[in-house]
Amino acid sequence: MNSLPLAAIQQIDILRDGASAVYGTDAIAGVVNVRFLQKYDGALATFGYGNTTDTDTGEYRASIISGFTDEKRGVELVLVADYFHREALFQVDRFFSRSIDQTRQGGSSFLSSVANPGTVFDPVTGDPLKVPPDSDGTPEIAEFEPGRNRFDRAPFQPLVPETERYGVYTRAKVRLAPAVDLFTEFSYRSIFTEQQLAPAPIEGDVENISVPAANPFNPFDEDVLFRYRVTEAGARMDEVDSDVYRLVAGLNVHLPEHWELESAFLYSETNTQDRTFNNLSRSAVIDALADTNPATALNVRPTAINVFGAGNDVNNPATIRSLLVTTTRNGTSRLFGADAKLTGRLFSLPGGGGLFTAVGMEYRHEDLEDAFDPFATAGGVIDLNSTSANGDRDIIAGFGELYAPIVSREMAIPGISSLEAQLALRGEYYSDFGSTVNPKIGLAWRPVPDWLLRGSQRRPLGKSDSL
Helix, strand or coil: CCCCCCCCCCCCCCCCCCHHHCCCCCCCCEEEEECCCCCCCEEEEEEEEEEECCCCCCEEEEEEEEEEEEEECCCCEEEEEEEEEEEEEEEEHCCCCHHHHHHHHHEEECEECCCHHHEEEEECCCCCCCCCCEEEEECHHHHHHEECCCCHHHHHCEEEEEEEEEEEEEEEEEEECCCCEEEEEEEEEEEEEEECCCEEEEEEEHCCCCCCCCCCCCCCCCCCEEEEEEEEEEEEEEEEEEEEEEEEEEEEEEHHEEEEEEEEEEEEEEEEEEEEEEEEHHHHHHHHHHHHCCCCCCCCCCCCCCEEECCCCCCCCHHHHHHHEEEEEEEEEEEEEEEEEEEEEEEEECCCCEEEEEEEEEEEEEEEEEEECHHCCCCCCCCCCCCCCEEEEEEEEEEEEEEEEEHHHHHHHEEEEEEEEEEEEEEEEEECCCCEEEEEEEEEEEECCCCCEEEEEECCEEEEEEE
């Protein structure tokens, strides 16, 4: 929904019944139809602002709608532009989420075992030992206590991230001939979201990273596994930028006896870049742990990282900055489609109206590319597992639907205010896995005007697999 201009939406229809036979195999549980403005005369500008009473989570909205309609010439034009900005709402801004230790509310504790001060593992027994809470980075072995230090991620993480969206939408229709209309739609959307996570963790026992015996701050004089959260680096930040394009063009042909033929093509594309800041380079962390510089002069700060201290003033800020990396992930998805649909009434029925039908064919080509940062995919970033992917497929589909109002209110049949039947069938071929055929039989019965009983049967007739 982020890619849709809200100001251009006229209404949203929710079809609560399965609709695979008409809309495709994905429409198992129902369909949400978003209907854009078809016509508009005049101009309308709206502005909005909202906030909460205790923390600044302000929202700003603005939109402009303009258009005109010339019925005689068959010309319609709609133009919409809108803007939206929302500040982040953090977990600590609400009582129920200000800590991930939910024992105070009858739940469980989700405190992390990667903390600052950290935890080390006895090089002899392997038992976890807590780094003293007031450690200046040079604790004695006797000061370590059994157990694990814990960390609350809530102060760093938002419930609702900061978001900014803006874009334009335009629709035009021109009558080419008395029975032929040309219509087009174009929309562009820019979406920015800033998300953040708690500072980067180092799970040395999981990542097989240890503090060497030669580390100047290691009091054990042996290699020591550890867990430490680099709070000095600040929260990990994700900045996600997306550009969404959508173009539709088609013809609507008005045939005799109220039949309609519509054909159109669609092209949409989404380009997304996700930049992540304040992650840790695996090689830089290992090098910093192996560094033997203990700051031999007052004007020299150590270049070795110290995981035996508590707080943000133990390590050299320059050393922390040297550990940080920025990764980039780029994704593109494209959809090209073309369809043709014929709708109309076959003949009249006693229940009123008539037996309506719709038949059509569709073609779609979908492709995506998801390219993660090569440094990350090679395992160079701690606590960031990633892979790249790409793929494409073609879909060809044909469908038919019959709708019959069997009984209407005007027929005055006791116990039946109305009775309607639907019969639909859709076949689809997917180039990546095979074909499927989906039928549907549905009935809608109103015993009285205010009550509706509805049921349907949907089951694939078969599937053929292709390699």
